[in-house]
Amino acid sequence: MYWDLFVSFWKIGTFTIGGGYVMIPIMEREVVDRRKWLSHEEFLDNLSLSQAMPGVFAVNMATCIGHRLGGFRGVIAAIAGNILMPITIILFLAISFRLFRDNVFVEHVFMGLRPAVVALIATPVFRMAKQARITWSTLWIPVVSALLIWLFGVSPVWVILAAIVGGLLYGTYSAKHKGSVSSEGKGSVE
Amino acid sequence: MILLQLFWTFLKIGIFTFGGGYSMVALIQNEVVEKHQWMTSCEFTDILAISQMTPGPMGINTATYAGYTAVVNSGLPVWEGVVGSLLASLAVIILPVIVMMIVYGYLSHHRDNPVVDMMFRILRITVVGLIAAAALLLLSEESFGVPGLNKQFIVSVVLFAAVFSLSYFKRTNPILLIVVSGIVGGIIYSF
Known part of the structure; x- marks a missing residue:
């Protein structure tokens, strides 16, 4: 069982390039369709929990599924499998890249891909803004957060803490004053 | 000394990451470039490029690579860089994993709590600002x-x-x- 967990998550970690969300369909095929460890609904439940909780999404998924199947040892097996290859590959590249860094051609290649990387960081800003369903009344939250971090050097840690405290306080307030606030109660932020 | 600092820094990064790899990148950038100045913005951008192109979760890849670079940049040998990268990767996952294991049973039954729901909604909105700040900070002369x-x-x-x-x-x-x-x-x- 532990070995199966390790192997499955090894595959998921090794053959998905480009971050956690690319892993979702591959993970689902592996743990739902092939291994039948979870039903599709359970998979979706774990997915939403892993997205909500802090940390790396793929590792959270590995924790959920490992925990369910094999308790603490299952968690270790799934996570170890998931991150083994990525860490090995990165270490290999990190060590060898230092040898080529001063090569003129390598520097030219990186001069080309740096603006591309920045653009790829800018893309999820707009995509996630849509998914988070930001309205005119909540637009100030990301804008003020970004300005505090960008211009005033405030640590994102404080911004996240403020969001947690603010969210809990506002949630308590609106629960008291408007009865129940459903997850679709978007109009409540006014 | 830097290894301890590194571990503590990445513990913080792990537990304050909400909403996926890009928000972790924003936190890592703030800590390792702006606050501790373990590397230049340019080096960090290069790390991001490589982390996006290699297999695995981008947050883990960036943490591994940034951990290595921070230690080696401070003049320590390669093997300590390897230790640094492993420490950073471990630190970044350990607290979230503990939290996940604690809340796993509980949250599956209390998903509909409106207060918790509101907290996550505000967090999702806030994270957009975090990533925007990271992108703005990377729009530097060093990269462009x-x-x-x-x-x-x-x-x-x-x-x-x-x-x-x-x-x-x-x-x-x-x-x-x-x-x-x-x-x-x-x-x-x-x-």
Whole structure:
């Protein structure tokens, strides 16, 4: 069982390039369709929990599924499998890249891909803004957060803490004053 | 000493990451470039490029690579860099994993709590600002060249605009975009 967990998550970690969300369909095929460890609904439940909780999404998924199947040892097996290859590959590249860094051609290649990387960081800003369903009344939250971090050097840690405290306080307030606030109660932020 | 600092820093990064790899990148950037100045913004951008192109979760890849670079940049030998990278990767996952194991049973039954729900909603909105700040901080002379009518800046702006449009509107594969930009840079700047 532990070995199966390790192997499955090894595959998921090794053959998905480009971050956690690319892993979702591959993970689902592996743990739902092939291994039948979870039903599709359970998979979706774990997915939403892993997205909500802090940390790396793929590792959270590995924790959920490992925990369910094999308790603490299952968690270790799934996570170890998931991150083994990525860490090995990165270490290999990190060590060898230092040898080529001063090569003129390598520097030219990186001069080309740096603006591309920045653009790829800018893309999820707009995509996630849509998914988070930001309205005119909540637009100030990301804008003020970004300005505090960008211009005033405030640590994102404080911004996240403020969001947690603010969210809990506002949630308590609106629960008291408007009865129940459903997850679709978007109009409540006014 | 730097190893301890590194471990503590990445513990913080792990537990304050909400909403996926890009928000972790924002936190890592703030800690290792802005606050501790373990590396330049340019080095960090290079790390991001490699982390996006290699297998595995981007947050883990960036943490591993940044941990290594921070230690080696401070003049320590390669093997301590390896230790640093392993510490950073471990630190970044350990607290979230503990939290996950604690709440797993509980949250599956209390999902509909409106207060918790509101907290996560505000967090999702806030994270957008975090990533925006990271992108703004990366829009630097180091990555784009000095603004003006010079070759590097013009090429950089064109590449930025092209990659952004393709990835946002066409959802072109990011790895392909990075590889093509690298090839374009290699050709344009070498001749």
